[in-house]
Amino acid sequence: MGAERRAQAAGAEFRWAVRVYYEDTDATGLVYHSTYLEFMERARTEWLRHLGHGQHDLRSKTGIVFVVRDLEVRFMRPARIDQLLEVTVRITRCRGASMRFEQTVHDGETGPLCRALVEVACIDAVTLKPRRLPDFIKEGLKHVH
Amino acid sequence: MGAERRAQAAGAEFRWAVRVYYEDTDATGLVYHSTYLEFMERARTEWLRHLGHGQHDLRSKTGIVFVVRDLEVRFMRPARIDQLLEVTVRITRCRGASMRFEQTVHDGETGPLCRALVEVACIDAVTLKPRRLPDFIKEGLKHVH
Amino acid sequence: MGAERRAQAAGAEFRWAVRVYYEDTDATGLVYHSTYLEFMERARTEWLRHLGHGQHDLRSKTGIVFVVRDLEVRFMRPARIDQLLEVTVRITRCRGASMRFEQTVHDGETGPLCRALVEVACIDAVTLKPRRLPDFIKEGLKHVH
Amino acid sequence: MGAERRAQAAGAEFRWAVRVYYEDTDATGLVYHSTYLEFMERARTEWLRHLGHGQHDLRSKTGIVFVVRDLEVRFMRPARIDQLLEVTVRITRCRGASMRFEQTVHDGETGPLCRALVEVACIDAVTLKPRRLPDFIKEGLKHVH
Numbered sequence: 001m002g003a004e005r006r007a008q009a010a011g012a013e014f015r016w017a018v019r020v021y022y023e024d025t026d027a028t029g030l031v032y033h034s035t036y037l038e039f040m041e042r043a044r045t046e047w048l049r050h051l052g053h054g055q056h057d058l059r060s061k062t063g064i065v066f067v068v069r070d071l072e073v074r075f076m077r078p079a080r081i082d083q084l085l086e087v088t089v090r091i092t093r094c095r096g097a098s099m100r101f102e103q104t105v106h107d108g109e110t111g112p113l114c115r116a117l118v119e120v121a122c123i124d125a126v127t128l129k130p131r132r133l134p135d136f137i138k139e140g141l142k143h144v145h
Numbered sequence: 146m147g148a149e150r151r152a153q154a155a156g157a158e159f160r161w162a163v164r165v166y167y168e169d170t171d172a173t174g175l176v177y178h179s180t181y182l183e184f185m186e187r188a189r190t191e192w193l194r195h196l197g198h199g200q201h202d203l204r205s206k207t208g209i210v211f212v213v214r215d216l217e218v219r220f221m222r223p224a225r226i227d228q229l230l231e232v233t234v235r236i237t238r239c240r241g242a243s244m245r246f247e248q249t250v251h252d253g254e255t256g257p258l259c260r261a262l263v264e265v266a267c268i269d270a271v272t273l274k275p276r277r278l279p280d281f282i283k284e285g286l287k288h289v290h
Numbered sequence: 291m292g293a294e295r296r297a298q299a300a301g302a303e304f305r306w307a308v309r310v311y312y313e314d315t316d317a318t319g320l321v322y323h324s325t326y327l328e329f330m331e332r333a334r335t336e337w338l339r340h341l342g343h344g345q346h347d348l349r350s351k352t353g354i355v356f357v358v359r360d361l362e363v364r365f366m367r368p369a370r371i372d373q374l375l376e377v378t379v380r381i382t383r384c385r386g387a388s389m390r391f392e393q394t395v396h397d398g399e400t401g402p403l404c405r406a407l408v409e410v411a412c413i414d415a416v417t418l419k420p421r422r423l424p425d426f427i428k429e430g431l432k433h434v435h
Numbered sequence: 436m437g438a439e440r441r442a443q444a445a446g447a448e449f450r451w452a453v454r455v456y457y458e459d460t461d462a463t464g465l466v467y468h469s470t471y472l473e474f475m476e477r478a479r480t481e482w483l484r485h486l487g488h489g490q491h492d493l494r495s496k497t498g499i500v501f502v503v504r505d506l507e508v509r510f511m512r513p514a515r516i517d518q519l520l521e522v523t524v525r526i527t528r529c530r531g532a533s534m535r536f537e538q539t540v541h542d543g544e545t546g547p548l549c550r551a552l553v554e555v556a557c558i559d560a561v562t563l564k565p566r567r568l569p570d571f572i573k574e575g576l577k578h579v580h
Binding site: 173175178179180182183186210212213214215216217218219220223270273 | 318320323324325327328331355357358359360361362363364365368415418
């Protein structure tokens with residue numbers, strides 16, 4: 001696989017639209033900072049569904065859940081009520097029991113509102129011990145590494 | 146306008162789909178009770194947008210905001226993560242500075258998950274005093290009374 | 291037990307202080323309406339702890355959880371960021387698998403900010419079927435009926 | 436001021452207790468990841484109040500609000516409902532229009548549940564442009580640099 005093709009695969013992005021409601025804002029009039037993390041998790045959940053798997057099914061069939069292990073978020077511009085935002089999901093690494101995502105939130109203007117690196121671990125829903133990532137995630141990413 | 150036609154108009158319902166994410170659930174494994182109120186507000190906001198008006202525009206152009214004044218909610222069955230719910234909005238009365246909604250949340254099975262009566266007041270965003278409902282709401286509802 | 295003493299017992303109120311933070315507010319500058327329900331649940335949870343029982347212990351030892359079945363809330367005045375609110379809990383009925391609470395939220399001024407009737411059901415954490423209320427709740431309330 | 440005294444001052448930590456309620460958890464049974472950011476903001480707000488200033492007063496008197504600009508969070512162990520957590524706040528840098536905090540969340544066991552670096556900007560509540568930090572923050576920190 002050539003460098004060009006690999007770059008393209010690695011660049012594959014999933015996008016999910018999110019509307020801002022009153023519940024997402026705070027008294028500054030802007031979206032509350034931790035709400036962006038909820039928007040990003042909605043997008044990761046929809047990316048998973050797009051790969052054919054719901055969080056609930058994965059848990060009931062394989063006993064695994066995903067938990068956020070590490071976060072880096074840079075907030076550049078604020079969002080406001082009624083805006084229609086686009087949240088991107090790009091998986092950049094997956095090995096053993098964890099995967100790493102690059103995510104952004106856009107409002108249609110130039111440049112993202114915020115940008116994040118999110119490391120997600122795969123754990124056993126009962127023991128909370130690390131569990132290997134399901135194969136379908138690794139399959140989907142074999143061209144990304 | 147005949148009684149039949151009026152009944153039909155009064156029964157007109159707006160519907161809005163809502164997906165359940167982790168953020169909406171609690172440690173019982175079910176959707177947290179106050180989250181249904183957020184789902185219902187999302188649906189009322191989309192109903193307003195469907196009538197041509199965003200909450201932000203209304204506020205910046207006319208200086209009004211809507212606040213919940215009275216709530217009655219009956220919870221019948223629980224929702225879970227990953228479910229796609231349908232929230233209904235039916236305005237049943239509007240006079241002076243307030244309007245009343247009947248709302249339900251459905252999951253596609255027989256009977257709603259929950260059912261609510263919500264009274265919403267129109268107030269001035271700065272003084273918090275009652276303000277007359279905008280005409281477009283009354284226009285849309287003149288056959289409902 | 292005389293009528294006077296009984297009335298006094300029935301009027302016994304548990305109080306819990308809650309501080310308003312940014313997370314509790316929305317873009318109107320006021321506390322978001324469903325947040326008051328979270329404040330009320332915090333107070334009911336602390337009332338339970340005051341009776342000697344944590345939600346987690348009850349669930350792990352007896353397999354029960356409490357869920358809200360019915361809500362009536364009247365919002366009279368808004369709360370704002372930084373306010374120190376007092377939430378009251380008064381149990382007014384308990385029978386079989388459910389209990390009813392009267393709750394208010396105060397800010398130190400005359401009259402409550404909001405007032406609620408909350409019916410809470412006791413269910414099995416796994417089957418979600420109704421379960422009899424634990425005796426310690428009934429014991430604590432035998433003078434209330 | 437000697438190196439020892441300076442180290443002590445720089446190490447000065449503010450601590451704030453936070454109880455975990457149902458609203459803070461999700462269907463994994465654990466505290467939802469973005470909730471820790473709310474706990475951390477509560478602690479920063481109480482640190483500010485401890486220095487003599489409420490968020491609301493600062494805004495109404497000086498026209499400034501604080502917004503999170505950058506976040507790095509590492510989640511090590513999960514918290515559960517009913518736990519009493521301790522959130523720490525240590526300001527490590529403050530210059531111009533921003534300040535940096537180190538924060539942890541503890542549950543009384545060895546080692547923190549999570550650890551964060553939080554950069555907070557001071558902005559104008561209306562224009563959203565950067566504003567110099569109020570002097571009382573710089574005063575309180577002159578021995579920290």
